[in-house]
Amino acid sequence: MRLLVTGAAGFIGSNFVHYWLAHHRGDHVVALDALTYAGNLANLAVVRERITFAHHDIDDLPAVQKLLREHQIDVIVNFAAESHNSLAVLRPRVFFQTNVLGTQNLLEAARNVGIARFHHVSTCEVYGDLALDDASAFTEESPYRPRTPYNASKAAADHVVRAYHETFGLPITITNCANNYGPYQFPEKVIPLFATRALTGQTLPVYSSSANRREWLHVDDHCSAIERVLLAGTIGQTYHVGSGVEVSVAELATRILGQLGLPLSRIETVPDRPGHDRRYLLDSSKLRSELGWRPAIDFDAGLAGTISWYAEHRDWWRPLLERAPVDEKAWATSVDAAHA
Numbered sequence: 001m002r003l004l005v006t007g008a009a010g011f012i013g014s015n016f017v018h019y020w021l022a023h024h025r026g027d028h029v030v031a032l033d034a035l036t037y038a039g040n041l042a043n044l045a046v047v048r049e050r051i052t053f054a055h056h057d058i059d060d061l062p063a064v065q066k067l068l069r070e071h072q073i074d075v076i077v078n079f080a081a082e083s084h085n086s087l088a089v090l091r092p093r094v095f096f097q098t099n100v101l102g103t104q105n106l107l108e109a110a111r112n113v114g115i116a117r118f119h120h121v122s123t124c125e126v127y128g129d130l131a132l133d134d135a136s137a138f139t140e141e142s143p144y145r146p147r148t149p150y151n152a153s154k155a156a157a158d159h160v161v162r163a164y165h166e167t168f169g170l171p172i173t174i175t176n177c178a179n180n181y182g183p184y185q186f187p188e189k190v191i192p193l194f195a196t197r198a199l200t201g202q203t204l205p206v207y208s209s210s211a212n213r214r215e216w217l218h219v220d221d222h223c224s225a226i227e228r229v230l231l232a233g234t235i236g237q238t239y240h241v242g243s244g245v246e247v248s249v250a251e252l253a254t255r256i257l258g259q260l261g262l263p264l265s266r267i268e269t270v271p272d273r274p275g276h277d278r279r280y281l282l283d284s285s286k287l288r289s290e291l292g293w294r295p296a297i298d299f300d301a302g303l304a305g306t307i308s309w310y311a312e313h314r315d316w317w318r319p320l321l322e323r324a325p326v327d328e329k330a331w332a333t334s335v336d337a338a339h340a
Contacts, residue, residue, distance in 0.1 A: 002028045002072055006058050006106065007079035008051075009033035011185040012121070012219055014043035016077065019223035021047050030071050032056055032064075033080070037323045038186040042316060058102040064109040075117045075230060076110055078103065081157075084188050085125075085150045086326040092149035099153035100160065107164040115170075118161070119230060122176045124215065124242070124280040126155035132211060137283040140176075140238045158238075165236050173233045175226055177241040178282055181302065182219035183309045187317050188324045190249065191303070194256045195310040196317055203268035204253045213246045213279045218297040228291045239291070242282035245299045259307050 001024065007013040008031030017031055029050070033039045034057040044051065052071065056063040058080045067073070080102060082088065082095045103120065110118045127138040128145030144159075146152040164170040181189075187196045194204045225241040233239060247255075253267050287293045310317060 002030075002074045004030045004032060004067060004071070004073045004076045005079065006032045006076065007039075007081060008053075009035060009039040009041055009043050010079060010083075011038075011043075011182075011189075012180055012222060013079035014040075014184050015182060015219045016079065016223045016226065017044060017051060018047060019220060020227070021050055023227065028052075028071065030054055030067055030073065032058070032067065034058070036082075037325060038084070038188070040184075040186070040320065043184045058098070059105050061105050061109055064106060065113055068109060068113040068115065073113075073115060075119065076106060076115055077119045077121070077226065077230070078106055079121050080106075081121075081154065083123075083150065084326065085148055086188070088148060088150035088153070090326065092153075095149050095153040096156070099150075100156045103157040104160050107161065107170060111164065111168050111170050117230065117235075118164075118170055118172045119226065120157065120161045120172060120174045121226070122158050122174055123151070123154050124176055124178050124240075124282050125151040126158060126176065127280070130279045130281060132213065132278055134279070137242075137281040138176075138240070139283045140240060140286060162236075171235045173229050173235065174238040175229055175241050175287075176238065176282065177222050177225075178215035178217040178243060178280065180217055180219045180222055182306055183313070184316075185219075186324075187320055188326065190252060191256070191306060192310060192317065194253055195260075195307050196321065198256055198260050198262055198266065199311060199314070203266050204257070205270040206249055206253050206267050208269050208271060211248050211250065213248045215242050215244065215246050215281050216299055216303075217241060217243045217245075217295065218299075218302040221295040221297055224296070225287060225293050228287070228293045232291050234290075239287040240282040240284040241287060241293075242284040243295045243299065244281075244284070246279070246281060247299070255303060256307055259304060260311070 030052045032054045088095045144155045146155045165172045181191045185192045
């Protein structure tokens with residue numbers, strides 16, 4: 001198989017490149033990334049000699065089409081996205097430009113060249129949120145009710161992907177995943193944010209709605225799920241990728257401090273982000289029953305391994321701290337400034 005992986009220098013994209021090369025050694029991978037603030041070539045260092053790296057924006061139609069033709073690409077796996085909810089509150093236009101128009105541009109390139117599969121990676125957040133005491137979970141048939149600019153941009157991208165299938169017959173699949181964690185995650189996201197701040201002697205900023213929960217999925221399990229969909233999934237279908245494991249923000253902070261032997265006094269309550277969703281939970285029974293996928297990594301073991309990875313790879317994340325565009329402790333000030 002010959003794959004173009006977009007967003008390949010980001011967190012999930014780079015882990016997918018590692019995973020695919022480890023399990024499909026004869027395949028050819030072209031890794032495309034615009035190298036925005038969260039893109040990091042160091043994420044691909046260990047596989048750099050086994051891939052072709054292309055520094056392009058997904059919104060560059062001639063460049064994308066040229067790559068598809070030159071490398072005779074069979075499959076596009078689209079991870080490319082602006083994904084930080086907090087930044088989307090401050091700079092929403094960037095999210096719609098990349099996540100919606102960029103995805104449409106990729107689809108157009110795929111249609112023009114004649115790609116065998118376009119796989120789009122989406123999120124649980126397109127469905128809105130669930131109440132903390134709600135026993136239900138989102139299914140593939142749940143209505144889209146995004147509540148933030150990031151969520152709305154991903155929801156719009158999903159619709160565009162489906163429209164290209166229905167209108168033009170483009171062979172697509174979509175996966176909506178739970179919150180991912182693991183190595184190489186940019187330190188703006190909650191688990192690496194807590195880990196890196198704890199390791200540098202700082203407080204852990206926990207939103208005032210500290211009971212809000214997320215479903216947590218190790219990135220390697222996410223990669224194996226996409227593999228199953230690419231190899232055995234039905235064209236035109238959407239599959240949910242979830243672990244069923246929910247953990248609150250407050251509990252994450254407590255576990256991370258406990259693993260590092262630090263006191264709970266390091267937790268600092270900060271104002272909520274506008275539009276902060278309460279809870280997400282995906283029903284992943286379709287993927288499990290139809291394609292035989294199961295998550296393999298226990299959350300306790302996966303979290304412990306992730307925190308250890310950050311403790312052992314300070315040289316990887318220290319240079320990234322200055323790139324983070326949002327101060328999670330300064331919401332009132334940041335939002336007021338954005339509207340000034």
